[in-house]
Amino acid sequence: MNYKYIIIGGSAGSFQAVTSILASLPKNFKIPIFLCLHRLKHVRSGFVEALSIKSKLPIVEPIDKEHIRQGVVYLAPANYHMYFELGNYISLSTEEPVNHSRPSIDLSFVSAAYTFKDKLIGVVLSGANKDGAKGLKALKSANGLAIVQDPAECQVKTMTTAAIDETPVDHIFTTKEIIDFILNLEQ
Amino acid sequence: MAVSQPDIDRLIDAYLSVSTYNFKDYSIKSFMRRIEKLMMDNKLDVEGLINKITTDAIFVEQSVKDITVNTTELFRDPKIWHAIRYRILEKLKDQRRINIWHAGSSTGQEVYSMMILLNEMGLLDKTNIFASDINTDVIDTAKKGEYIYRFNLDYLDNFNQVVRQNPYNFDEFKEVPYSKYFEIDKAKDIIKLNSFLRKKPVYFKHDLVNDGNIFNTKFDLILCRNVLIYFNYELQNNVFDLFHESLFRKGTLVLGVHESILGTKALKFNKKGLYYTKK
Incomplete structure (x- = not known):
């Protein structure tokens, strides 16, 4: 299968997995990655910098209607929902939080599933609420590939178990297995 | 409740047929999301929604208010x-x-x-x-x-x-x-x-x-x-x-x-x- 986009959702306890994944990707990794991560309300700035420390790929908070480029990691900006439009660009929204979350993982995953269909890989990581479960289901129905971090490895299991309950996922992987899987895509 | 692009086009036409509200150039993803929410909140499917838009002038005004996003804060950013x-x-x-x-x-x-x-x-x-x-x-x-x-x-x-x-x-x-x-x-x-x-x-x-x-x-x-x-x-x-x-x-x-x-x-x-x- 020829996957062209990766979207990753995470909340409490996902920071370590996200940084490990980013740290393992080589400079010439082409597939654009979208990160939809809940953050503490007061940690509005400095998050890009924290994620960038070990990443060889540029990490950007996109502006509205920004074109999606290869080799870039896009982080949903704090206090915005992130959507994906036909024509290969990103749009943002400030509509109400969903499940107390803005960015909402569900909204981003549903939008990505609609736009990228079977070209999309979705990964749900550790988290403390059920955001992401509906999104991963939509992604699976649109023939995307659904991966969930092994709940046994998660600091907080609520999000990953909710995703697994909702959808027959393709893979339940440890962080290390997620990394190996992503690295093998490029070859 | 997923709405398709042709549904969206018909809804936009429905608004244009009864009002000056023109959503043709709205950002598709958030417009879709707002329409899905509107349908859920009013327990309507696409046909029901189109019917309501074309027959109920008060609903047209109210629904436009629901579609547009109004979140803001004191000294946001x-x-x-x-x-x-x-x-x-x-x-x-x-x-x-x-x-x-x-x-x-x-x-x-x-x-x-x-x-x-x-x-x-x-x-x-x-x-x-x-x-x-x-x-x-x-x-x-x-x-x-x-x-x-x-x-x-x-x-x-x-x-x-x-x-x-x-x-x-x-x-x-x-x-x-x-x-x-x-x-x-x-x-x-x-x-x-x-x-x-x-x-x-x-x-x-x-x-x-x-x-x-x-x-x-x-x-x-x-x-x-x-x-x-x-x-x-x-x-x-x-x-x-x-x-x-x-x-x-x-x-x-x-x-x-x-x-x-x-x-x-x-x-x-x-x-x-x-x-x-x-x-």
Whole structure:
């Protein structure tokens, strides 16, 4: 299968997995990655910098209607929902939080599933609420590939178990297995 | 409840057949999301929704209010307010008059934020403040100047950062009491802005898609934050033209912190960090 986009959702306890994944990707990794991560309300700035420390790929908070480029990691900006439009660009929204979350993982995953269909890989990581479960289901129905971090490895299991309950996922992987899987895509 | 692109096209046509509301150039993803929410809240499917739009004029008005997004905060994104205070208003302070337009002012928190800064700088009396929105319900809320307290504790935090602290000198701290600008009633769970602020702005119903400059004046400063994200690229460009012709020479345009002028319209403005000035 020829996957062209990766979207990753995470909340409490996902920071370590996200940084490990980013740290393992080589400079010439082409597939654009979208990160939809809940953050503490007061940690509005400095998050890009924290994620960038070990990443060889540029990490950007996109502006509205920004074109999606290869080799870039896009982080949903704090206090915005992130959507994906036909024509290969990103749009943002400030509509109400969903499940107390803005960015909402569900909204981003549903939008990505609609736009990228079977070209999309979705990964749900550790988290403390059920955001992401509906999104991963939509992604699976649109023939995307659904991966969930092994709940046994998660600091907080609520999000990953909710995703697994909702959808027959393709893979339940440890962080290390997620990394190996992503690295093998490029070859 | 998933809506397809052909469904969306039919819904847009339904609105156009009974009103001037034109969603053709709205950003598709958020429009779809709002339509799905509208269907869920009203327990209607696509056919039911189209039927209701074409037969119920009151529903048309109400649903347009539900489709447009109205989230806002007092001093949302403190760093832009620092720029407004120390860069933009600083340059305007010696003018005889200052004209400001809040385009897409929603429930008014941004308008009040601006007036608080103007008052702190002693500029409020010589400023004309125009505020506009497509949705008359949010204009009514703005005029009332009353917001829920409990869910909006960020307002106080933002106020402290923008009004009390000096970002260029953290040793400086101004004891500006909240009561100078608003009353907090915890029992009623409300924050209410003081009446000298509520009386000041002039509000207009204005649709950025269809309406031009209806204010009979040009502006020194236009704010339009997190409004154009709901429009597609073409419509954004039309609105940038409107703002350009509505600004005085060297006038300033402030967009949301994750918005930008993309494409050729950028040539008509100078980008200055977080904001634009008319060339």
